[in-house]
Amino acid sequence: MRIAEVHLYQVDLPLEGAVYRMSDGAHTALDSTVVQIVSDTGVSGWGETCPIGPTHAAAHALGARAALTQMAPGLIGREVTGPAAVRRALHGLLHGHDYAKAAIDIAVHDLIGKAHGLRVCDMLGGATTGEVDSYWSLTLDDPDETARVAAEKIAEGYPRLQIKVGGRPLETDIETIRKVWEATGCTRLVVDANRALLTRDVLRVDRACADIPFAFEQPCATVDEIAAVRAQLDHPVYLDESTESLGDVLRAISLGVCDGFGLKVTRLGGLGPMATVRDVCEARSLPHTCDDSWGGDIIAAACVHIAATVDPRLLEGVWLAEPFVGLHYDSAYPVRVEGGRLRVPTGPGLGVVPDDGALGAPVASFA
Numbered sequence: 246m247r248i249a250e251v252h253l254y255q256v257d258l259p260l261e262g263a264v265y266r267m268s269d270g271a272h273t274a275l276d277s278t279v280v281q282i283v284s285d286t287g288v289s290g291w292g293e294t295c296p297i298g299p300t301h302a303a304a305h306a307l308g309a310r311a312a313l314t315q316m317a318p319g320l321i322g323r324e325v326t327g328p329a330a331v332r333r334a335l336h337g338l339l340h341g342h343d344y345a346k347a348a349i350d351i352a353v354h355d356l357i358g359k360a361h362g363l364r365v366c367d368m369l370g371g372a373t374t375g376e377v378d379s380y381w382s383l384t385l386d387d388p389d390e391t392a393r394v395a396a397e398k399i400a401e402g403y404p405r406l407q408i409k410v411g412g413r414p415l416e417t418d419i420e421t422i423r424k425v426w427e428a429t430g431c432t433r434l435v436v437d438a439n440r441a442l443l444t445r446d447v448l449r450v451d452r453a454c455a456d457i458p459f460a461f462e463q464p465c466a467t468v469d470e471i472a473a474v475r476a477q478l479d480h481p482v483y484l485d486e487s488t489e490s491l492g493d494v495l496r497a498i499s500l501g502v503c504d505g506f507g508l509k510v511t512r513l514g515g516l517g518p519m520a521t522v523r524d525v526c527e528a529r530s531l532p533h534t535c536d537d538s539w540g541g542d543i544i545a546a547a548c549v550h551i552a553a554t555v556d557p558r559l560l561e562g563v564w565l566a567e568p569f570v571g572l573h574y575d576s577a578y579p580v581r582v583e584g585g586r587l588r589v590p591t592g593p594g595l596g597v598v599p600d601d602g603a604l605g606a607p608v609a610s611f612a
């Protein structure tokens with residue numbers, strides 16, 4: 246089976262009347278890029294990458310499409326023996342830009358799965374479950390309103406809550422954490438600063454909330470800053486934005502700078518690298534999420550498939566943009582959070598296929 250065509254699509258993902266606020270920006274719509282790889286046997290595989298704006302990570306939507314345009318011609322005619330071989334070929338076409346390569350990696354997994362009647366989760370080692378936990382992200386808002394939403398989400402069935410902090414007075418962050426805790430009693434709380442807190446402020450939050458069980462997620466901008474205060478903290482620390490590669494994960498583990506990770510499939514370069522990180526985390530008994538920054542049904546399905554293969558005691562959950570986005574690509578088999586949980590798709594490959602016309606016309610095609 247060879248790659249005969251590659252098509253790129255640009256999709257605007259509107260938020261349903263909401264603003265998603267975190268320390269590094271407020272978002273009302275996201276710009277997603279979808280990749281379709283068509284084989285010479287007529288099978289299509291789908292991939293997606295959707296950075297959450299240009300300031301969240303070293304990734305942006307225009308960069309994704311430029312990188313994919315650079316690489317796509319080099320894929321035409323290539324035999325699809327397996328995802329790792331395609332990944333190595335991509336490194337020979339463009340240095341870096343793993344978040345763009347991820348869309349191709351996901352599409353290749355989907356293509357092989359659909360060609361052979363295999364689910365992606367089975368290709369990645371085998372699902373341990375038919376359903377995985379999601380979690381709710383409480384974006385920056387008034388403390389009382391945040392606590393109200395938190396209680397509502399726990400009542401809906403969400404087993405875990407992430408509280409966004411940073412970019413505002415520290416007293417408001419501390420008040421928010423306390424009010425969410427008092428409103429829910431949820432013991433699976435994460436306080437995510439998205440890199441925004443100074444080390445001084447992390448110490449203040451740690452002490453002011455000493456009685457509240459939560460883990461910090463990416464409290465400071467760098468691993469070095471986190472390492473500087475880590476020994477003084479009572480609360481566990483997870484890394485998110487600082488893990489841009491397997492090498493970053495290995496460095497963090499070797500430094501002993503964290504107790505777990507918030508992981509994003511596209512940031513790490515796709516499902517193949519994510520499966521390697523999953524295995525490294527399992528070898529060191531480190532919990533982690535299987536998220537992505539944003540995106541539609543394709544990236545959502547990819548996250549659920551890899552999450553279903555994680556040792557259940559280490560899976561912190563799958564965050565998806567789906568509850569915020571008023572759009573599904575696949576009307577027959579959309580990926581939806583229901584009662585705070587996600588069902589693993591049952592169809593071959595990713596188990597989703599965009600409806601005809603759902604993505605509009607390609608913005609670029611290669612054959």
Ligand SMILES: [Mg+2]
Pocket residue numbers: 437439462463485486507
């Ligand atoms: Mg995070």
